[in-house]
Amino acid sequence: MKNELYKFNKGNLSYEKVSLMKVYLLPIVLFSVVSSWIGATNANPNVVEKLTETERLIVISEETHFTKSKLITEIGYMNFRFPEIVYAQATLESGNFTSPIFKENNNMFGMKLPRIRVTTAIGENRGHATFQNWMSSLHDYGMYYNAYLRDLNTEEKYYSYLNKRYAEDPNYIIKVRRLADKFKDEKVFWHYKDEANKY
DSSP, rough: TTSSSSEETTTTEEEEEEHHHHTHHHHHHHHHHHHHHHHHHOOOTHHHHOOOOOHHHHHHHHHHHOOHHHEEEEHHHTTOOOOOHHHHHHHHHTTTTTHHHHHHHHHHSOOOOOSOOOOOOOETTTTTEEOOOOHHHHHHHHHHIIIIIIIOOOOOHHHHHHHHTOOSSSTHHHHHHHHHHHHHHHTHHHHHHHHTTTT
């Protein structure tokens, strides 16, 4: 399972197996990402052709550079039932995005390397999973959510599951709940919830 490749579907929070043919198309996909990014800035299309490989990698790197704002946006788009809890977990587990596990492993949820479920992890360091970038870590949490949390339809059920199976700290849920309530009060995800309610 580790050697298989998967593509994340944000709409239904699931991963679909990617054929090896798609792996060979990766350079074309990367070129498309760069083209889209430059197109969004209304740049001349010929500029893409003039970018060096290094410049293209810089554009892609900027797209995956972590900010809290980008994380909030991605969580908002991913259809989590309780986005404030997800963001609270990321904030707590990563030491407000400053811990060595976050900085070295790109691991914002304190995830261990899974032995059963499919994962986006690429290795292990300090006893925790390592990821290519922070988005890959978020997508891995999406896989965890899809496997174990998706059908928990109340916050209490969600917290109860996390309390039993997620963390060793006996005060973990108290800390997560405190942060999640703060993010609710600050209406961090109100925009995404309004958009979701339109459909």
